[in-house]
Amino acid sequence: MKRLSLAILLLSASYAQAAPLDISGAWFRALPGKLPAGGYFTAQNNSRRDIAITGARSEACGMLMIHQSSNKGGMSGMDMMETVKVPAGGQVSFAPGGYHLMCEGAKMKIGTRIPVLINLSDGTSVAVAFDVRGATGK
Numbered sequence: 001m002k003r004l005s006l007a008i009l010l011l012s013a014s015y016a017q018a019a020p021l022d023i024s025g026a027w028f029r030a031l032p033g034k035l036p037a038g039g040y041f042t043a044q045n046n047s048r049r050d051i052a053i054t055g056a057r058s059e060a061c062g063m064l065m066i067h068q069s070s071n072k073g074g075m076s077g078m079d080m081m082e083t084v085k086v087p088a089g090g091q092v093s094f095a096p097g098g099y100h101l102m103c104e105g106a107k108m109k110i111g112t113r114i115p116v117l118i119n120l121s122d123g124t125s126v127a128v129a130f131d132v133r134g135a136t137g138k
Protein backbone atom coordinates (compact mmCIF):
# COMPACT_ATOMS: atom_id res chain seq x y z
CA MET A 1 0.00 0.00 0.00
CA LYS A 2 2.76 2.38 0.94
CA ARG A 3 4.69 1.48 -2.20
CA LEU A 4 1.64 2.24 -4.35
CA SER A 5 1.12 5.75 -2.98
CA LEU A 6 4.80 6.48 -3.50
CA ALA A 7 4.46 5.40 -7.13
CA ILE A 8 1.47 7.72 -7.58
CA LEU A 9 3.39 10.56 -5.98
CA LEU A 10 6.34 10.03 -8.32
CA LEU A 11 4.01 9.82 -11.30
CA SER A 12 2.26 13.10 -10.50
CA ALA A 13 5.59 14.78 -9.76
CA SER A 14 7.02 13.82 -13.13
CA TYR A 15 3.79 14.88 -14.84
CA ALA A 16 3.97 18.33 -13.25
CA GLN A 17 7.56 18.61 -14.42
CA ALA A 18 6.61 17.65 -17.97
CA ALA A 19 4.02 20.45 -18.26
CA PRO A 20 5.01 23.39 -16.06
CA LEU A 21 2.64 25.77 -17.85
CA ASP A 22 -1.17 25.60 -18.03
CA ILE A 23 -2.43 27.30 -21.17
CA SER A 24 -6.09 28.36 -21.21
CA GLY A 25 -8.45 30.47 -23.32
CA ALA A 26 -6.40 29.95 -26.50
CA TRP A 27 -7.76 31.47 -29.72
CA PHE A 28 -6.71 32.96 -33.03
CA ARG A 29 -8.24 36.03 -34.63
CA ALA A 30 -8.56 35.00 -38.27
CA LEU A 31 -8.62 37.96 -40.66
CA PRO A 32 -9.57 37.98 -44.35
CA GLY A 33 -7.10 37.73 -47.21
CA LYS A 34 -3.42 37.43 -46.45
CA LEU A 35 -3.54 39.30 -43.13
CA PRO A 36 -1.78 37.53 -40.27
CA ALA A 37 -3.79 35.94 -37.45
CA GLY A 38 -3.11 37.01 -33.86
CA GLY A 39 -2.98 34.23 -31.27
CA TYR A 40 -4.05 34.83 -27.67
CA PHE A 41 -4.06 32.78 -24.44
CA THR A 42 -3.27 32.85 -20.74
CA ALA A 43 -0.21 30.99 -19.42
CA GLN A 44 -0.26 29.95 -15.76
CA ASN A 45 2.98 28.75 -14.19
CA ASN A 46 2.17 26.23 -11.45
CA SER A 47 5.78 25.34 -10.81
CA ARG A 48 8.23 26.85 -8.34
CA ARG A 49 10.61 28.17 -10.95
CA ASP A 50 10.38 30.79 -13.66
CA ILE A 51 9.86 29.48 -17.14
CA ALA A 52 9.89 31.26 -20.48
CA ILE A 53 7.91 30.79 -23.66
CA THR A 54 10.56 30.62 -26.37
CA GLY A 55 8.51 30.05 -29.50
CA ALA A 56 5.58 28.30 -31.11
CA ARG A 57 4.79 26.38 -34.25
CA SER A 58 1.72 25.17 -36.08
CA GLU A 59 1.06 23.53 -39.41
CA ALA A 60 -1.66 26.18 -39.92
CA CYS A 61 0.97 28.93 -40.05
CA GLY A 62 3.76 29.56 -42.53
CA MET A 63 5.57 31.41 -39.73
CA LEU A 64 4.56 31.75 -36.10
CA MET A 65 6.30 34.42 -34.01
CA ILE A 66 6.01 36.02 -30.59
CA HIS A 67 5.19 39.74 -30.79
CA GLN A 68 4.47 42.52 -28.37
CA SER A 69 2.32 45.44 -29.47
CA SER A 70 4.00 48.76 -28.74
CA ASN A 71 3.18 52.43 -28.89
CA LYS A 72 6.17 54.72 -29.36
CA GLY A 73 5.40 58.42 -29.66
CA GLY A 74 1.90 57.72 -30.97
CA MET A 75 3.16 55.17 -33.51
CA SER A 76 1.73 51.75 -32.87
CA GLY A 77 3.80 48.81 -33.97
CA MET A 78 4.96 45.37 -32.96
CA ASP A 79 8.22 44.15 -31.50
CA MET A 80 9.60 40.65 -31.97
CA MET A 81 10.13 38.85 -28.66
CA GLU A 82 12.74 36.12 -28.25
CA THR A 83 11.19 34.92 -25.00
CA VAL A 84 8.38 35.82 -22.63
CA LYS A 85 8.98 34.96 -18.98
CA VAL A 86 6.19 33.47 -16.87
CA PRO A 87 7.26 33.86 -13.23
CA ALA A 88 7.00 30.97 -10.75
CA GLY A 89 3.41 30.79 -9.50
CA GLY A 90 2.37 33.64 -11.77
CA GLN A 91 0.62 34.14 -15.07
CA VAL A 92 1.07 36.08 -18.29
CA SER A 93 -1.69 36.99 -20.71
CA PHE A 94 -1.27 37.07 -24.46
CA ALA A 95 -4.08 39.47 -25.40
CA PRO A 96 -4.97 42.07 -28.04
CA GLY A 97 -2.75 45.15 -27.51
CA GLY A 98 -0.02 43.19 -25.70
CA TYR A 99 1.85 39.96 -26.21
CA HIS A 100 0.50 37.82 -29.02
CA LEU A 101 1.45 35.07 -31.40
CA MET A 102 1.60 36.25 -34.99
CA CYS A 103 0.66 33.66 -37.57
CA GLU A 104 1.86 34.62 -41.04
CA GLY A 105 0.55 32.69 -44.00
CA ALA A 106 -2.41 31.51 -41.93
CA LYS A 107 -4.47 28.61 -43.19
CA MET A 108 -7.42 28.41 -40.79
CA LYS A 109 -11.21 28.39 -40.88
CA ILE A 110 -13.38 30.26 -38.40
CA GLY A 111 -15.17 27.82 -36.09
CA THR A 112 -12.46 25.16 -36.22
CA ARG A 113 -9.63 24.44 -33.79
CA ILE A 114 -6.01 24.17 -34.71
CA PRO A 115 -3.15 22.53 -32.79
CA VAL A 116 -0.17 24.66 -31.75
CA LEU A 117 3.03 23.57 -30.01
CA ILE A 118 4.35 26.14 -27.56
CA ASN A 119 8.07 25.75 -26.81
CA LEU A 120 9.40 26.37 -23.31
CA SER A 121 12.81 27.31 -21.97
CA ASP A 122 13.25 23.93 -20.23
CA GLY A 123 13.23 22.21 -23.61
CA THR A 124 9.68 20.85 -23.36
CA SER A 125 6.69 22.00 -25.34
CA VAL A 126 2.97 22.18 -24.61
CA ALA A 127 0.37 21.14 -27.19
CA VAL A 128 -2.59 23.54 -27.19
CA ALA A 129 -5.78 23.62 -29.30
CA PHE A 130 -6.61 27.16 -30.42
CA ASP A 131 -10.21 28.13 -31.30
CA VAL A 132 -10.36 30.05 -34.57
CA ARG A 133 -12.58 33.12 -34.27
CA GLY A 134 -13.39 35.97 -36.66
CA ALA A 135 -12.29 39.61 -36.67
CA THR A 136 -14.63 40.57 -33.80
CA GLY A 137 -13.19 37.84 -31.59
CA LYS A 138 -16.40 35.76 -31.77
Ligand SMILES: [Cu+2]
Pocket (backbone or CB within 6 Å): 067, 068, 078, 100, 101, 102
Ligand atom coordinates in the same frame (compact mmCIF):
# COMPACT_ATOMS: atom_id res chain seq x y z
CU1 LIG B 1 2.19 40.90 -34.30
